Amino acid sequence: MQALFGQLLIGLINGAFYAMLSLGLAVIFGLLNIINFTHGAQYMMGAFCAWFLLNHGIGGLTLGYWPSLIIAPIVVGIVGIVIERTMLSRLYKLDHLYGLLLTFGLALIIQGLFRNEFGSSGMPYQIPSVLAGGINLGFMFLPIYRAWVIVASLVVCFATWFVIERTKLGSYLRAATENPALVQAFGINVPRMITLTFGFGVGLAALAGVMAAPIYQVNPLMGADLIIVVFAVVVIGGMGSIMGAILTGFGLGIIEGLTKYFWPEASSTVIFVIMVIVLLVRPAGLFGRER
Amino acid sequence: MAAIAERAAIRTAARNQFLVPTLVMVVALAVAPFAGVYPVFIEKALCFALFACAFNLLLGFGGLLSFGHAMFLGTAGYVAAHAAKVWGVTPEIAILAGTAASAALGAVVGALAIRRQGIYFAMITLAIAQMMYFFYVQAPFTHGEDGIQAVPRGHLFGLIDLGDPLAMYYTVLVVFVAAFALIHRIIHSPFGQVLKSIRENEPRAISLGYDADRYKLLAFVLSATLAGLAGALKAIVFQLASLTDVYWTMSGEVVLMTLLGGMGTIFGPVVGAFVIVTLENYLAGFGEWVTIITGVIFVVCVLAFRRGIVGELAAWWARRR
Numbered sequence: 049m050q051a052l053f054g055q056l057l058i059g060l061i062n063g064a065f066y067a068m069l070s071l072g073l074a075v076i077f078g079l080l081n082i083i084n085f086t087h088g089a090q091y092m093m094g095a096f097c098a099w100f101l102l103n104h105g106i107g108g109l110t111l112g113y114w115p116s117l118i119i120a121p122i123v124v125g126i127v128g129i130v131i132e133r134t135m136l137s138r139l140y141k142l143d144h145l146y147g148l149l150l151t152f153g154l155a156l157i158i159q160g161l162f163r164n165e166f167g168s169s170g171m172p173y174q175i176p177s178v179l180a181g182g183i184n185l186g187f188m189f190l191p192i193y194r195a196w197v198i199v200a201s202l203v204v205c206f207a208t209w210f211v212i213e214r215t216k217l218g219s220y221l222r223a224a225t226e227n228p229a230l231v232q233a234f235g236i237n238v239p240r241m242i243t244l245t246f247g248f249g250v251g252l253a254a255l256a257g258v259m260a261a262p263i264y265q266v267n268p269l270m271g272a273d274l275i276i277v278v279f280a281v282v283v284i285g286g287m288g289s290i291m292g293a294i295l296t297g298f299g300l301g302i303i304e305g306l307t308k309y310f311w312p313e314a315s316s317t318v319i320f321v322i323m324v325i326v327l328l329v330r331p332a333g334l335f336g337r338e339r
Numbered sequence: 340m341a342a343i344a345e346r347a348a349i350r351t352a353a354r355n356q357f358l359v360p361t362l363v364m365v366v367a368l369a370v371a372p373f374a375g376v377y378p379v380f381i382e383k384a385l386c387f388a389l390f391a392c393a394f395n396l397l398l399g400f401g402g403l404l405s406f407g408h409a410m411f412l413g414t415a416g417y418v419a420a421h422a423a424k425v426w427g428v429t430p431e432i433a434i435l436a437g438t439a440a441s442a443a444l445g446a447v448v449g450a451l452a453i454r455r456q457g458i459y460f461a462m463i464t465l466a467i468a469q470m471m472y473f474f475y476v477q478a479p480f481t482h483g484e485d486g487i488q489a490v491p492r493g494h495l496f497g498l499i500d501l502g503d504p505l506a507m508y509y510t511v512l513v514v515f516v517a518a519f520a521l522i523h524r525i526i527h528s529p530f531g532q533v534l535k536s537i538r539e540n541e542p543r544a545i546s547l548g549y550d551a552d553r554y555k556l557l558a559f560v561l562s563a564t565l566a567g568l569a570g571a572l573k574a575i576v577f578q579l580a581s582l583t584d585v586y587w588t589m590s591g592e593v594v595l596m597t598l599l600g601g602m603g604t605i606f607g608p609v610v611g612a613f614v615i616v617t618l619e620n621y622l623a624g625f626g627e628w629v630t631i632i633t634g635v636i637f638v639v640c641v642l643a644f645r646r647g648i649v650g651e652l653a654a655w656w657a658r659r660r
Contacts, residue, residue, distance in 0.1 A: 083458045135642060144458055145404045146641050149598065152591060153637025160630035273469075276587060280466040283459060313477060320470035324451060327463065331454040 052309050053188035059305015060298065061194055061263065064201035065091075067297025068256040069278045071208055072249035074287045078225040079245045082136065082147030087278070088271030089158040090128060090250050094120045094257025096162065099173050099266045113176035113262075120258045121251035128250030132243050155272075162268035170265025197259050204255065205294045212290050221245065280323045286336015296334060357523060360606060368512055378508040379576070384616040385515045386573040391596040391608030392522050393565030398594075399603035400526055401558040402538030403453075406461045407468025408566055408593050410448070413475065413585030415441040415567030420487040420580035421480055430493045430501055434514075434571040441567020442560060444471075449559030453552055465587060472585045486581030490574060507576060514572055518565055523605055525561065534558050566593075595633060598640045601647025610648050 069087060076084050084090075097120035101111040111119065131154065139146045175193045182191040212218035224231045224238050232238040257271070264270055285296030300319050308315040326334060368385075372378045390412055397403050419437030422428050428436070452463045475481045482488075492501035501507045525531050537544045537551045545551050574580045583589065592615065600611025615633075622629045640647065646654060 077458075083462065135638070138642060142645075145461065146645070148404070148406075148458060148461055149594065150638060150641040152594075153634045153641065156591070156630050156634030156637065158634075160627045160634060164627040164631070276465055276469045279462040280469075283455070283462055283466065316473040316476075317470045320466050320473075323463070323466055324470075327451050327454050 050188055055305045055309040056302065057188070057190070057194060057305070058308070059302045060198050061301070062304060063298040063301015064198050065256050065260060065274070065297075066278055066281045066301050067205050067294045068201050068252055069274070070281045070285065070293045070297050071205060071290065072252035072256075073278065073282055074285075074290065074293045075208070075212070075252075076246055076249040077282075077287045079221065079228075079242055080132075080136070080140070080147070081144050082139075082151070083144075083279075084246075084249065085148055085151035085275065086128075086131070086155045086158065087151075087250075087253050088273075088275030089155040090124050090253040090271070091257040091260070091274065092162065092268060092271040093124045093127070093158065094254025095173070095261040095264075095266045095270060096166075096257075096268075097123055097254065098258040098261050099171060102173065113179075113258075116258050117255065121254040124254035124257075125247040125251035129243055129247040132246040136246070137239070137243075155275075159268055159272060166268055168268060170267040170270075173261040173266050175262040193262055197263065200259065201256070204252070208252070209290045209294065277319055280319050282333075284319075284323050284326045284333060286333020288333070289335040292333070292335025357605065361519075361523075364606075364609070365512075365516055369509075372505060372508055378504050380616070380620065382508060382511045382576045383573075384613045385511050386569050386576060387593075387596065387616055388609040388612035389515050389518050389572070390566050390569035391593050391600065391612045392519060392605075393562045393569060394593045395597045395602055395604075395608040396522055396525065396565065397558055397562035398597060399607075400531060400538065401534050401555060401562075403555065403559065404461045404594070405452070405464040405559075405562075405590075406587070406594065407448070407464035407466075407471075407590050408562075409585050409587065409589035410468040410471040411441040411445060411563040411566035412570035412573070412589060412593075413580070413582075414444050414471065415570035416574035416580040416584050417475065417481055417487065419571035420490040420574040420578075423493060423575065424487060424490045425480075427491075428493075429497050430495050430575050433493075434568065434575060437571030437574065438564055438567040441570065442564040445560045445563020445567070446556075449556045449563065453555045453559065465590065468585070468590055469587060472582070472587070475582060475585050481580070481582075484582065486579055487574075488579055490578040490580065492575055492578060501575070511572060511576060514568070518568060519609075522565065526605065530554070530557070592633070595637055595640075597647075599636060599647055601650035601653075604647065604649040604653065607647050607649040614648070 069091060073084060073087055076082065098113065098116035101116050101119060102113070103110070105111060135150060135154075136147060139150060179193040179196050182189050183195075184190075210218075212221055220231065220236055221241065224236070224241055228238050253271075260270070281296055281300055282293070284300065285292045287293070300322065303322070304315055304318055307318040314321075368381065371381055390408070393411075394405070394408050397405055397408075415437035417437075418440040419433040422436045423430060423433035448464065448467050451467065452460050455463060476483060480487075492507065494500050495506070495510060499506050499510075501510060533544065533549050534554055536547075537549065537554055541551050570584060573584070596611035596615050597608045598611070599614060600609065601607030618632070619629060622632065644651065
């Protein structure tokens with residue numbers, strides 16, 4: 049029983065990261081119509097940013113976990129905005145595949161540079177003291193940090209959902225997804241909205257990276273294989289709905305955790321197998337619409 | 340009469356545009372070992388050139404970006420290596436077995452992937468390829484991280500000893516040229532024309548009565564088969580089948596070769612493959628810089644150089660005339 053709940057917890061944690069990353073991908077895809085292959089690298093940059101602030105700091109001032117939660121997404125988000133302004137914005141009139149190829153190349157560059165600088169071995173990141181330790185629930189031992197990650201990511205996901213589906217700003221965003229030319233005609237600065245949306249999606253990836261830093265080791269390739277799983281999550285969920293991305297992310301994390309308990313050999317492939325089944329039954333994805 | 344003669348002249352010119360460079364390429368490759376070029380280097384480049392040509396058939400002419408083509412290269416490599424080493428068959432049977440395995444895999448993956456289009460198509464192929472990668476990591480016959488090593492080259496048709504470097508070299512060259520000619524034939528066949536029309540405007544092709552999905556699936560299977568041929572050949576040449584050939588970096592590499600050489604051009608992938616293989620050869624000692632430079636080439640190609648080397652040369656040639 050202990051092992052089952054342990055795997056379920058790991059599944060939920062992974063699911064939290066799948067949800068946050070696929071949410072960012074879905075928001076970016078909705079407005080920019082590109083798949084951001086750099087997403088994994090940006091998640092890694094978020095983790096490195098937190099690690100750097102803790103171990104080196106800015107001008108001798110080292111910053112811990114809590115400031116990093118704010119600073120890392122902003123820093124990485126700004127890098128994303130620079131990428132969007134200088135490179136991606138030149139490709140909007142072309143086939144969407146060019147966006148995929150460009151971001152793939154950028155991911156290779158970023159991961160290569162980080163490996164050159166930091167090597168490929170993982171670096172530990174201390175759990176902040178407030179969240180250290182755990183609670184004995186009777187049937188299992190719950191590390192506080194992991195509980196925090198699940199709760200925090202749920203809050204972030206639902207806040208994003210709320211902003212996009214229930215606020216004025218979100219309605220502009222959804223309108224621009226449907227018909228950017230018309231929204232621009234109403235006097236809304238669509239290019240700036242696109243830029244900020246990209247920055248936000250990237251920031252979300254970086255936030256996931258900071259939260260992942262104390263759980264997984266901080267490592268230049270931590271996002272490289274993860275992003276492919278997240279792609280499968282996105283295909284399964286379909287990118288049409290924000291809630292769909294959140295539910296699919298958590299759901300698949302749990303399924304992966306259960307597979308690790310019942311049939312460990314299949315745990316690395318189960319999400320891809322589910323993707324194949326979904327493609328056969330519902331090609332548009334569980335929550336998607338054909339466009 | 341004049342119009343017919345003119346059309347015939349255009350057709351002859353088009354054929355010459357293919358035949359002349361092809362002959363130059365074949366002659367250059369045929370004499371290369373005597374000009375002091377290291378044969379194994381060209382064999383490697385030719386295997387990748389074939390891989391890239393197969394990929395280009397799908398991307399350049401079908402408009403379908405597969406981000407998982409390494410699975411066909413790697414699957415054929417594993418099957419060919421296993422057949423040659425464990426079953427002890429002659430190399431041509433091993434290569435055929437590997438190619439057939441990739442063709443079968445291509446039929447299954449293609450049928451799944453063409454259910455979605457564009458970006459989804461790329462993500463699906465990438466995800467399935469990653470699934471195959473994890474399968475090969477765990478499957479006992481691939482020997483995991485070690486790969487299948489010391490694959491015997493054997494005797495071609497039981498007669499020609501491929502242990503002889505020149506025999507191996509000319510075998511690779513013959514297979515490459517045959518496959519290259521086949522791809523050219525496919526592209527200029529009625530099938531190839533319909534494929535191009537689907538790439539340009541799918542709803543219109545469908546309204547003209549073409550079953551677009553059938554054409555796309557056939558293109559996918561052909562591309563997978565030829566990529567498999569490249570992988571099987573590579574396994575015999577290098578006497579090795581390993582996880583490198585099924586990992587996503589390999590899928591990215593073939594995209595890069597095609598993009599750099601010029602997608603949708605017949606010689607582009609060959610040029611791209613030779614450039615990238617040469618580059619990797621020289622940069623082998625510089626560790627991570629290979630990845631970084633690969634990424635930079637990607638970015639430059641997409642931003643400023645979308646026609647690729649051959650595409651730009653062709654455009655320059657057309658402007659000059």
